[in-house]
Amino acid sequence: MKKKLFAGLLIILIIAIGVGWYVWDKKINSSSARIEKLMIINGPGTLSETQKKSLVEIKEKLLLYSEDNTALLELALIKQSVGDLDGALELYKKLMALRSADLIPLNNSASIYFDRQEYEKAEAMHLKILNEITPKWLNSYNELYSIYQFHLKDKRGSFESVLLNGIEKYEEEKAALTLKTAVYYDELMNNMPKAIEYYEKALKLSPNNQTIIKRLKELKKKA
Secondary structure, three states: OHHHHHHHHHHHHHHHHHHHHHHHHHHHHHHHHHHHHHOOOOOOOOOOHHHHHHHHHHHHHHHHOOOOHHHHHHHHHHHHHOOOHHHHHHHHHHHHHHOOOOOHHHHHHHHHHHHOOOHHHHHHHHHHHHHHHOOOOHHHHHHHHHHHHHOOHHHHHHHHHHHHHHHHHOHHHHHHHHHHHHHHHHHHOOOHHHHHHHHHHHHHHOOOOHHHHHHHHHHHHHO
8 A cells, every 4th residue: 555655656756847847948948049039130230259259148148047137238239239229129128127227228219219210209218217217317418409409399398397407406417407408498499588597597607608608698689
């Protein structure tokens, strides 16, 4: 009786091990297949020797841990550099989910969208950086200015609150953002009183800026 029970338990154990091995092997193979697919680069550019070596290292890291943030970002940057923009965007979206407080995937996605003339998507990425992650990212102010100046002209008015928030919270770049706000009122909104007000504020922060001095004189003559 004991022998039969032992034999039965042994059979169950063997079956369990077999099933476990099958499931594990299938999972590993499936993961490897996903990594292989992820490593494919469809871009017109040519990989440098350094990039080729980096890809080998990236693959090894991802095979060990498929959500290795650093490896995924390195791969996205390589894809973007050689023109595989769809592949880069796919990785940046994945990184946004994994690294919600990281502005690099958002910033780089915005750059791709801008180059593709998808200006509303580029705008959304930069606004997400400034409104949800940090107001201390000068590149987003510069890129948004360009978007509103040349492309989304009907949305220029919404940029005012973004600039004013930046002046308040980004002390390190207060002078630059104050001047940008003055130029915004001057060139984009044709609001002379506000332009004069912010050029004067900008001049207090940069007393020797001859460009500000000259423009203030011009505006005050017109006022």
